[in-house]
Amino acid sequence: MRTSKTLFERIWESHLVAHPDGEPALLYVDLHLVHEVTSPQAFEGLRLASRRVRRPELTLATMDHNVPTTEGPVDDPLARQQLDALRDNCAAFGVPLFATGSGREGIVHVIGPELGLTQPGMTIVCGDSHTSTHGAFGALAFGIGTSEVEHVLATQTLPQSPPRTMRVVFEGDPPEGVSAKDLILAAIGEAGVAGGVGHVVEYAGRVIEQLSMENRMTICNMSIEWGARAGMVAPDDTTFAYLEGRAGAPRGRAWERALDEWRALPTDAGARFDQEVVVDVSALAPQVTWGTNPAMVAPLDGSVPDPADYDDPDQRAAVERALTYMGLDPGTPIGEISVDRVFIGSCTNSRIEDLRSAAAIIAGRRIHPRVRALVVPGSASVKRQAEEEGLDRIFAAAGFEWRRAGCSMCLGMNPDILQAGERCASTSNRNFEGRQGAGGRTHLVSPTVAAATALAGHFVHPQELEPVA
Amino acid sequence: MKRFEKVTARVAVLDRADVDTDQIIPKQFLKRIERTGYGEFLFFDWAKDPGFELHRPQFAGARILLTGRNFGCGSSREHAAWALQDAGYDAVIAPSFGDIFRTNSLKIGLLPVALPAAEIRVLMEVANDGGEMTIDLEALELIAPDRPRIPFQLDAFERERLLGGLDDIALTLRRDPEITAYEAAHPARVATISL
Helix, strand or coil: CCCCCCHHHHHHHHCEEECCCCCCEEEECCEEEEECCCCHHHHHHHHHCCCCCCCHHHEEEECCCCCCCCCCCCCCHHHHHHHHHHHHHHHHHCCCEECCCCCCCECHHHHHHHCCCCCCCCEEEECCHHHHHHHHHCCEEEECCHHHHHHHHHHCEEEECCCEEEEEEEECCCCCCCCHHHHHHHHHHHHCCCCCECEEEEEECHHHHCCCHHHHHHHHHHHHHHCECEEECCCCHHHHHHHCCCCCCCCHHHHHHHHHHHHCCCCCCCCCCCEEEEEECCCCCCEEECCCCCCCEEECCCECCCHHHCCCHHHHHHHHHHHHHHCCCCCCEHHHCECCEEEECCCCCCCHHHHHHHHHHHCCCCCCCCCEEEECCCEHHHHHHHHHCCHHHHHHHHCCEECCCCCHHHCCCCCCCCCCCCEEEECCCCCCCCCCCCCCEEEECCHHHHHHHHHHCECCCHHHCCCCC | CCCCCCEEEEEEEECCCCCEHHHHCCHHHCCCCCCCCCHHHCCHHHHCCCCCHHHCHHHCCCCEEEECCCECECCCCCHHHHHHHHCCCCEEEECCECHHHHHHHHHHCCEEEECCHHHHHHHHHHHHCCCEEEEECCCCEEECCCCCCEECCCCHHHHHHHHHCCCHHHHHHCCHHHHHHHHHHCCCCCCHHHC
């Protein structure tokens, strides 16, 4: 009999409501996060079928995707209609809502953890593919579509076929200046955009154990960018220290009981994964994407690839298309690519630690005159904390625009978009064609490389900047 | 959801790999609160190019899309599946799909059919000549002109659900006693209402 289990298997088994023969497993959902874009049709479906929200107290809604990040009203009538719809739906169905202006709003994957709602051992879903972020706490968290949102609202469960499992072990000591963003971009570059399809991935190894919660969230966040259904990290003392005292976390004796339960979650030695991958990070450089998906990535000290170097005709065609779209010539050194815009934000890199690391680079310096740069904190709470620490003044003095919380230029549903042909160094998660605006060219980077690039006007390693006078 | 009937139709070819849902339906159309009307925005930015593959006359009226690996990767937006269905597609055939897109498609009765890449390469030639194909979900077979019948796989439960046009939520609500029992045995881990 096999007794050793993975973290994933433990969570899966403890959330099985039913698993009838010939049907998918029915999984209980501990926390359902909702936002304005993928929920209106789900609430409408409930209304048409005269169904209610089964567990409003396990549901939390916020406004993030299409909210403007400047002060003032929502000018876009369609965006306003969608935000109003969320407000009306939450009121009608009894779902708690952290609305814009409440001081509690923010990107759904930033507020869940900061409120202490994201906890080890939980199942968490949201109508957003970056729900994998919450896996950083040792939760099973994944993105769903609107039909599934409706299903969870109505039943607090989801039918699921069992995924395959994979463990990605990061080995070696990453060199100075290499961040969590670089680790995950490099891993995606190696595995390809479909390398994780069908799998729940556990990220492990000493490198992961030494990361802060913010950095673990960055890694888990991008699981979907190589197709994985979810990404997770075993909970440990770093996790518990982050959670203790947060509003949604257990207290007193309940906290002690929770700790006992959480300490029993990690994968047993000898537990088996369907696939094991090792990524050696000892010689890793900061990463910059050059193409139109996150696997099209190169080290900052490398160069744009040549389509002729690809044997697979599909891959060659994809690289050719990408370089045409991105306006790049094969062989161009990454460090010689200049940018027009810099965006620091998104559910990947908009937490306090991300803002601190970027501010540390730009303190006392000015951005390049050609560059327009934007910082969008992940939540109202991150914004407040950054302002208490004086980070807003550092960004403003350097020439950055300091904005209100939201998804902003990660997907450009609000007015923060690139113009056609503009090139952007972005701390977000997707460099798809038109992602930040039709014709816009996105390069994914870490917050420190984004900050350094804003100063130099081209991609540059922070260590290569001139010292502050 | 309406029942999935046997479909015989022209097949459009989009010979690209890793087509993400941002291309299928760009973000500016996600602000709508309706579930219908996305078809005219399908592949919005690509469709601006007069040379875009799907504009070819032999693909007019196509109800089956034949495309490259990892179709529908990226964002969870169900709008991508809605847009394809609204534009008249009943099925998408590809070597592989993004997981969330595949689930979304099944939920609304847009059939994702996975076939080996080499098989798809051959089918693309047939479709490029304007040939019709038949997808028989009952028999789990694809029928192309001058080709042996091509079997495909789909989970038996999903097949029944599509053929019967069954409501997923109603199916789950048959398990209401089990859900209630689970809730009784497992206290809530969080209380969003008390925050």
